[in-house]
Amino acid sequence: MKKKDSQAELLKPKKTVTERERTFAMIAIPILILFFLFNTLPLIKGFIYSFTNFKGYGSYEWVGLRNYIDLFTDARVGKSYLFTVKLAFFTTILVNIVSLLMALGLNAKIKFKSALRGMYFLPNILGALVVGYIFNYFFTYIVPAIFHTTSILASGSKAWIAVMIVCAWQAIAMNTIIYISGLQTVPEDVYEAGMLDGATGWSKFRHLTFPLIIPFFTINMVLCMKNFLMVFDQIMALTKGGPAQSTESISFLIYNNGMSGGQFGFQSANAVIFFIVIVTISVFQMRFLNSKEEQL
Amino acid sequence: MAGLSLEHIGKKYPNGYEAVKDFNLEIADKEFIIFVGPSGCGKSTTLRMIAGLEDITSGTLKIGDKVVNDLEPKDRDIAMVFQNYALYPHMTVYDNMAFGLKMRKTPKDEIDKAVREAARILDLDQLLKRKPSQLSGGQRQRVAMGRAIVRNPQVFLMDEPLSNLDAKLRVQMRTEIARLHDRLGATIIYVTHDQTEAMTLGTRIVVMKDGVVQQVDTPTNLYNEPDNLFVAGFIGSPQMNFFDAVVAKEDDKVVLKVGGDTLALPAAKGEALLAGGYEGKTVVAGIRPEDISDEAEDLAKFSGTVIEGEVAVFELLGAGVNLNFDYADTQMTASVAPTTPARVGDVVRFALDPDKIHIFDKTTELAIVH
Ligand SMILES: Nc1ncnc2c1ncn2[C@@H]1O[C@H](COP(=O)(O)OP(=O)(O)OP(=O)(O)O)[C@@H](O)[C@H]1O
Numbered sequence: 001m002k003k004k005d006s007q008a009e010l011l012k013p014k015k016t017v018t019e020r021e022r023t024f025a026m027i028a029i030p031i032l033i034l035f036f037l038f039n040t041l042p043l044i045k046g047f048i049y050s051f052t053n054f055k056g057y058g059s060y061e062w063v064g065l066r067n068y069i070d071l072f073t074d075a076r077v078g079k080s081y082l083f084t085v086k087l088a089f090f091t092t093i094l095v096n097i098v099s100l101l102m103a104l105g106l107n108a109k110i111k112f113k114s115a116l117r118g119m120y121f122l123p124n125i126l127g128a129l130v131v132g133y134i135f136n137y138f139f140t141y142i143v144p145a146i147f148h149t150t151s152i153l154a155s156g157s158k159a160w161i162a163v164m165i166v167c168a169w170q171a172i173a174m175n176t177i178i179y180i181s182g183l184q185t186v187p188e189d190v191y192e193a194g195m196l197d198g199a200t201g202w203s204k205f206r207h208l209t210f211p212l213i214i215p216f217f218t219i220n221m222v223l224c225m226k227n228f229l230m231v232f233d234q235i236m237a238l239t240k241g242g243p244a245q246s247t248e249s250i251s252f253l254i255y256n257n258g259m260s261g262g263q264f265g266f267q268s269a270n271a272v273i274f275f276i277v278i279v280t281i282s283v284f285q286m287r288f289l290n291s292k293e294e295q296l
Numbered sequence: 297m298a299g300l301s302l303e304h305i306g307k308k309y310p311n312g313y314e315a316v317k318d319f320n321l322e323i324a325d326k327e328f329i330i331f332v333g334p335s336g337c338g339k340s341t342t343l344r345m346i347a348g349l350e351d352i353t354s355g356t357l358k359i360g361d362k363v364v365n366d367l368e369p370k371d372r373d374i375a376m377v378f379q380n381y382a383l384y385p386h387m388t389v390y391d392n393m394a395f396g397l398k399m400r401k402t403p404k405d406e407i408d409k410a411v412r413e414a415a416r417i418l419d420l421d422q423l424l425k426r427k428p429s430q431l432s433g434g435q436r437q438r439v440a441m442g443r444a445i446v447r448n449p450q451v452f453l454m455d456e457p458l459s460n461l462d463a464k465l466r467v468q469m470r471t472e473i474a475r476l477h478d479r480l481g482a483t484i485i486y487v488t489h490d491q492t493e494a495m496t497l498g499t500r501i502v503v504m505k506d507g508v509v510q511q512v513d514t515p516t517n518l519y520n521e522p523d524n525l526f527v528a529g530f531i532g533s534p535q536m537n538f539f540d541a542v543v544a545k546e547d548d549k550v551v552l553k554v555g556g557d558t559l560a561l562p563a564a565k566g567e568a569l570l571a572g573g574y575e576g577k578t579v580v581a582g583i584r585p586e587d588i589s590d591e592a593e594d595l596a597k598f599s600g601t602v603i604e605g606e607v608a609v610f611e612l613l614g615a616g617v618n619l620n621f622d623y624a625d626t627q628m629t630a631s632v633a634p635t636t637p638a639r640v641g642d643v644v645r646f647a648l649d650p651d652k653i654h655i656f657d658k659t660t661e662l663a664i665v666h
């Protein structure tokens with residue numbers, strides 16, 4: 001009798017696990033199918049096209065590694081890499097400095113803290129394209145009208161600054177929130193001990209606050225870098241890569257020339273290389289910054 | 297080094313709670329002041345106000361001759377051992393202790409010397425490279441202690457600095473603190489729940505309750521002449537026994553009537569009671585467990601103050617025995633010699649030392665006579 005009981009007990013959980021598994025599967029499989037259809041399949045197809053001279057229409061031939069070899073000698077691709085890296089680098093720095101300052105401000109003992117936090121988060125919920133078009137109008141009509149200058153967007157040497165401002169304006173919202181949550185993990189008593197030890201102002205930030213929020217700094221650096229390397233919407237809305245291709249980001253070039261420039265195969269190769277570059281940079285960043293994180 | 301002066305200090309938290317009320321205390325240079333009181337009575341709050349971590353709502357705080365109400369904590373030259381340690385989680389033990397000196401731009405070799413010296417005293421030599429998360433509670437507490445010691449400030453504030461140590465280490469640290477006090481000649485304010493620490497370390501003890509100072513006095517005076525019922529019950533362990541008694545006069549002598557018993561009082565106490573107009577009134581009598589005896593010699597000596605009770609609990613403490621017995625509708629405790637023949641269920645005769653009977657007013661709870 002006793003034995004039978006224990007056997008039944010052994011069997012029972014197994015059955016529920018399979019039921020649970022079936023539920024999981026029912027939820028997961030449709031998503032997996034969709035993901036495969038709209039994400040994995042195009043990725044594989046793009047990878048295959050990168051070995052062809054497909055124009056986006058008509059017939060095509062296999063060209064082996066030819067596209068990849070050409071990538072490294074193509075001036076326009078090189079220029080877009082330079083622009084994208086420059087933009088990503090400076091915007092990441094700008095965003096992190098500004099959002100850290102904002103977070104420190106919004107974490108202080110001030111009035112209307114929650115309301116202000118909500119307000120500063122607003123840019124994040126707007127679409128990048130919308131923001132881009134608003135700023136386009138702002139740079140094209142409002143700023144020149146006030147300062148009696150030509151539009152910054154028409155300047156080959158300065159248009160990237162406009163792109164940087166727009167990218168930063170929107171990204172700061174999310175980064176600030178991440179820094180605020182980071183600052184809230186620092187226990188108050190650490191600051192109290194610091195107050196008695198004489199750590200105030202800058203030394204308080206340098207010796208107490210910053211070391212304790214480095215994990216959040218890492219996340220922000222990596223996310224920023226990745227997002228800005230893949231910048232597309234803002235370019236689309238602001239400059240369309242111009243003037244004179246001076247603000248042509250890699251994603252934009254891939255889209256533009258791949259879709260309407262008859263370089264589908266070539267830009268697919270570009271996309272594959274770009275994918276590898278981004279993964280490499282992110283992994284490298286994580287490794288490097290992780291090693292700097294304090295082991296608490 | 298400097299003394300402190302707290303004049304009418306009050307603290308009202310933003311939520312309206314009054315944690316400290318009209319706190320007055322003059323602390324001389326090099327004094328060792330102990331704060332005791334039940335949990336939540338405002339000890340930490342007072343300490344934090346002295347440190348400058350909490351705004352002082354009312355009153356004046358002076359260090360030396362200087363009013364420091366609005367002085368930044370770092371400029372008060374105070375080191376604090378926090379109740380919850382408040383170590384820097386990202387720094388090693390060494391850096392935790394060195395940080396204060398580093399912020400004060402002390403030369404590196406001096407810092408090193410101070411930290412190693414403190415580590416030696418506190419038995420932390422082996423742990424200098426660890427982070428706080430890799431330490432036990434007691435070890436963290438010693439690091440917090442070390443952080444204060446290396447600073448060598450005018451005033452030390454210590455909020456239950458030994459509460460997490462094992463018994464042996466606690467005794468060892470207690471002597472270290474006493475020695476430190478002698479050596480540095482610093483003013484120390486020390487919060488503790490430990491009676492032994494309070495009695496042995498303090499030059500004076502401050503007893504608090506609900507944010508109000510009950511009595512400030514030397515350990516001996518607090519023990520022998522508590523100002524009120526609260527202090528009498530709070531100081532001493534096991535705590536003082538209290539029972540209601542009616543003051544009466546018999547044959548020109550003042551006695552206490554407890555149920556059917558009559559307890560004879562020494563003449564001085566009787567006079568004080570009569571002078572206060574307590575004849576015929578109910579008062580609270582108090583006697584410490586160590587002033588109750590079941591030995592024949594004492595029973596003979598204090599024959600005027602003998603009571604009887606049935607032993608309910610027998611606690612062997614090693615060096616002594618605590619007997620709990622019912623008397624006059626209360627539980628009483630007697631601390632007697634371990635050789636006592638009394639056991640649970642026995643009806644035992646106890647002698648009260650009449651000189652050690654304290655008498656309190658039943659309504660004001662203030663002491664009438666000791
Ligand atoms: N920030 C605060 N806001 C409101 N009330 C507070 C605050 N901090 C403490 N209190 C209250 O003030 C009273 C005194 O607190 P305090 O920490 O000084 O007690 P304590 O005597 O140190 O107690 P313990 O022995 O438990 O450490 C408590 O009743 C507590 O609830």
Ligand SMILES: [Mg+2]
Pocket residue numbers: 339340341379455
């Ligand atoms: Mg406390």
